[in-house]
Amino acid sequence: MAFASQTMDKIDRDVINTLQVGFPICDAPYRQVAQSLGISESDLLARLQALLANGTLTRFGPLYNAEQMGGALTLAAVKIPAERFEKVTDIINAFPEVAHNYARSHELNMWFVLATETPEQQQHTISAIEQETGLAVFNMPKLKEYFVNLRLEA
């Protein structure tokens, strides 16, 4: 983390902040963004490549809304005994339906997002995780979304 902030310069920060807002659909979109940032197209592409390679950016591209695609999303939590944490992490991460997974400071110490094509597959995946881990999965699908803004200032 310290490494990334030391090697990230002002232009990298501008790139990240600008690209979190959006990206144009046009013939040469990188050139258009580069011009607005006052850098060359090749510099922007090289910086993006580096930011993705060193993990500062986890993705760059269209972010699809799983629910709009007819899929089902949910947040789920499990309570894992400390000594089994790594093993259970491997089991749960091996499910392709697990899109994000975070360790959190709580008795419910693992929280993951499941993305499936149907609600039935969601239920099936939860049952499979319970079976393979021997742990109860607390399913917490969103009942209502009040706000989503994924931007963080670099």
Place this chain on the structure above:
Amino acid sequence: MDDTDRRIMHATQAGLPLTPEPYQTLAEQLDLTKEDIMQRMAAMHASGIIRRIGAVPNHYKLGYRFNGMTVWDVPDDKIDELGQQVGQLPFVSHCYHRPRHLPDWPYNLFAMVHGKTQAEADGQIIQIAEVLGEHCLGRDVLYSTKILKKTGFRSGDR
């Protein structure tokens, strides 16, 4: 969404090509015209299938080390009103109503906050508590201690 839209989705859900003309690159990969790709992606964006086109940072790498999932127990008949208010706070990135699991989990309102310091995150939590006021019946904050997995939402390619 038709089959062509789905092909575009599968080709781009891992990312957009880092080439000077990314939509042309996609067109060649998918044997479509660039115009068709651009038109379809714009339509998916307009309809909300694509939330946005852009970059997703690793918040730790940007210095946001205190990523708190704040969770609150508020009365069900007040939650929509309170959720709207909490969602409008500038530092809240996500705000949702989720089900309780009594007795283990009494919380029904979730709001994600992000601070570069513990003090910054603490200040954000105090502001949420102020918005909820007397309607806050219980609360907790779960900090993420590690990202164990983070991929985009994949679908249809299994």
